[in-house]
Amino acid sequence: MSTIKQEAQRCLKCKNAMCSKNCPVSTAIPEVIELFLNGNIKKAGEILFYNNPLTAVTSVICPHERNCTGHCVRGLKGEPVMFYRIEEYVSRFYLETLEIPEIKKNGIKVAVAGAGPAGITMSLLLLASGYDVTLFEAQDNIGGVLRYGIPPFRLPREILEMYKDIMLRMGLHFRPNTRIGTNIMIDDLFPDGYKAVFVSTGTGRPNKLGLLGETLGHVHFAVDYLKSPEAFKLGQRVAIVGAGNVAIDAARTAIRRAHSHVNILHFMGEENMTANRDEVEMAQLEGVEFTHYAQAVRILEDRVRCVRVKRVENADGSVSFEEDYSDVFDVFADSVIIAIGQGPGADMKAAGVKLTQRGLFDVNENGETNTPGVFAAGDIVSGPKTVVDAVAFTKRVFERMEEYLKNVTE
Numbered sequence: 001m002s003t004i005k006q007e008a009q010r011c012l013k014c015k016n017a018m019c020s021k022n023c024p025v026s027t028a029i030p031e032v033i034e035l036f037l038n039g040n041i042k043k044a045g046e047i048l049f050y051n052n053p054l055t056a057v058t059s060v061i062c063p064h065e066r067n068c069t070g071h072c073v074r075g076l077k078g079e080p081v082m083f084y085r086i087e088e089y090v091s092r093f094y095l096e097t098l099e100i101p102e103i104k105k106n107g108i109k110v111a112v113a114g115a116g117p118a119g120i121t122m123s124l125l126l127l128a129s130g131y132d133v134t135l136f137e138a139q140d141n142i143g144g145v146l147r148y149g150i151p152p153f154r155l156p157r158e159i160l161e162m163y164k165d166i167m168l169r170m171g172l173h174f175r176p177n178t179r180i181g182t183n184i185m186i187d188d189l190f191p192d193g194y195k196a197v198f199v200s201t202g203t204g205r206p207n208k209l210g211l212l213g214e215t216l217g218h219v220h221f222a223v224d225y226l227k228s229p230e231a232f233k234l235g236q237r238v239a240i241v242g243a244g245n246v247a248i249d250a251a252r253t254a255i256r257r258a259h260s261h262v263n264i265l266h267f268m269g270e271e272n273m274t275a276n277r278d279e280v281e282m283a284q285l286e287g288v289e290f291t292h293y294a295q296a297v298r299i300l301e302d303r304v305r306c307v308r309v310k311r312v313e314n315a316d317g318s319v320s321f322e323e324d325y326s327d328v329f330d331v332f333a334d335s336v337i338i339a340i341g342q343g344p345g346a347d348m349k350a351a352g353v354k355l356t357q358r359g360l361f362d363v364n365e366n367g368e369t370n371t372p373g374v375f376a377a378g379d380i381v382s383g384p385k386t387v388v389d390a391v392a393f394t395k396r397v398f399e400r401m402e403e404y405l406k407n408v409t410e
């Protein structure tokens, strides 16, 4: 494998850099690589951080093959430049050596609900601009899915500790174990002097299969399992229903923690899997079995009953999938983990904020809700997406919030 410097030297510094164009936060990749090669790592880190406060995270867990790496022109005829390796090194160094500058406080209070990627990004942007930020989080620590979903073997928790430390040093007030919408409501915040509220509570509620057997004692939802895998006793054989990133994370965690044999049941083919290619390949290497074209129809005490799915090529060229109820088979399992997507929790329903049919926050292109002063971004707006998408939209919402805050406090 090439060294990081050799990797940087392979960059062609394209004028019309497709890597940057296909990055949701338009990272200035050629510029960062140039600074890195000239030995100006701090400046490179600063550019990365101010453009994307979560650069130390996204460099590790972005779906690079869909963004920067996947669009590198070097990849057309050979190996693309692995920019994320350079980004990870530079952004880690930047965080580790960051000295917080003196920030002139403006005394304007803003509340942030939810300490996942969107909430952390917004808190950092507000704190850096002098706002008095209180971050409310339902769990006992910051990170959201970065801490309570993505396994530590993919994202070291020390990165999150660095972010927490930086925010606290910048003057953040952190209220852990505080769920907005149950006791403290959004409406309670304004009388206490908060001028705006940013909601970034994500989509932590797992979707149900709606099958018989889903409430049995050996059936779990992947997002619940990933929160604290040590709390679960899975047994030798684990069947996972679903084939996205969450399913793969649950499978790889079960193999590591419970040494289980894991079988992923997926109703379409391998080419239709939504999980990152890299993660799928690693799961295969680690021994995860994949049963494609299998639709779970019932969960029993020791097995998942499935029917075979047929891939049908339609006359108009489209492809559809049809269950064949004459072809029934059983997959034996001591535990079943369901990973078929997530939706928003119910906590915010009473806040008077307009929701979409899916229960997501209904916002305009700047993240404004129908309630003046209430803004939202991240998965609670988009539905389950990626960290870099949450950062990109949060940046846009921050700009609008600043305008709003200037108007209401003048």
Ligand SMILES: Cc1cc2nc3c(=O)[nH]c(=O)nc-3n(C[C@H](O)[C@H](O)[C@H](O)COP(=O)(O)OP(=O)(O)OC[C@H]3O[C@@H](n4cnc5c(N)ncnc54)[C@H](O)[C@@H]3O)c2cc1C
Pocket: 061, 062, 063, 113, 114, 115, 116, 117, 118, 119, 136, 137, 138, 139, 142, 143, 144, 145, 146, 149, 150, 178, 179, 180, 181, 200, 201, 202, 203, 204, 223, 226, 245, 246, 249, 345, 347, 348, 377, 378, 379, 380, 384, 385, 386, 387, 388, 390
């Ligand atoms: C298992 C898993 C693996 C993933 N892997 C990747 C990956 O590899 N790469 C990638 O880019 N994306 C990945 N994603 C998606 C990514 O993590 C999300 O898109 C991202 O975390 C969304 O950020 P968010 O801040 O909107 O929400 P979240 O990360 O969900 O954070 C929301 C926070 O709000 C808190 N909260 C909820 N309700 C309340 C309330 N009422 N009051 C106060 N706090 C509340 C929650 O406890 C949580 O801390 C993955 C998702 C999952 C579930």
